[in-house]
Amino acid sequence: MNQVKCTNCGAAIFSSAVAAESQATVTVNCQYCGSQFETRNPNYSPHTTAPVNIYKTEIKYTYTEPAPPESAWKAASDLQHKITKVLGYIMGGIGALFALVMWIVAFLPDTDMPVGVPVIFSLLVFGIFMLARASSRELKRRHGKL
Numbered sequence: 218m219n220q221v222k223c224t225n226c227g228a229a230i231f232s233s234a235v236a237a238e239s240q241a242t243v244t245v246n247c248q249y250c251g252s253q254f255e256t257r258n259p260n261y262s263p264h265t266t267a268p269v270n271i272y273k274t275e276i277k278y279t280y281t282e283p284a285p286p287e288s289a290w291k292a293a294s295d296l297q298h299k300i301t302k303v304l305g306y307i308m309g310g311i312g313a314l315f316a317l318v319m320w321i322v323a324f325l326p327d328t329d330m331p332v333g334v335p336v337i338f339s340l341l342v343f344g345i346f347m348l349a350r351a352s353s354r355e356l357k358r359r360h361g362k363l
């Protein structure tokens with residue numbers, strides 16, 4: 218038992234609340250004014266809180282993020298840009314065919330496909346194309362073949 222004071226009326230009351238070690242605070246009911254407030258848990262042991270360590274790891278990861286995407290783009294080798302360009306155009310081409318089929322299916326009568334599916338897929342294909350085009354431009358910029 219440990220003595221605590223009510224935050225509302227200031228009466229000294231005896232807390233008999235029992236809380237688990239992982240809880241930092243314990244809720245106490247005032248015997249005089251009936252208000253409820255929180256006080257430190259005498260049984261609290263912070264070393265049992267595993268999630269704190271996970272949180273710290275995440276923070277560290279964020280701060281050790283090496284470079285912003287733009288410089289990573291410029292640091293990428295010619296080969297990486299060539300792969301992005303070729304694969305991007307191939308994937309984009311195949312994707313465009315799929316997108317076309319999706320658009321047709323979406324507008325067929327008695328279809329289960331919502332129009333949102335070809336819309337999202339088309340945007341994805343467009344994104345792949347833009348990436349391939351950007352890599353193509355970066356290669357041209359490097360070798361002065363504009």
Ligand SMILES: [Zn+2]
Binds near residue numbers: 223249
């Ligand atoms: Zn009170």
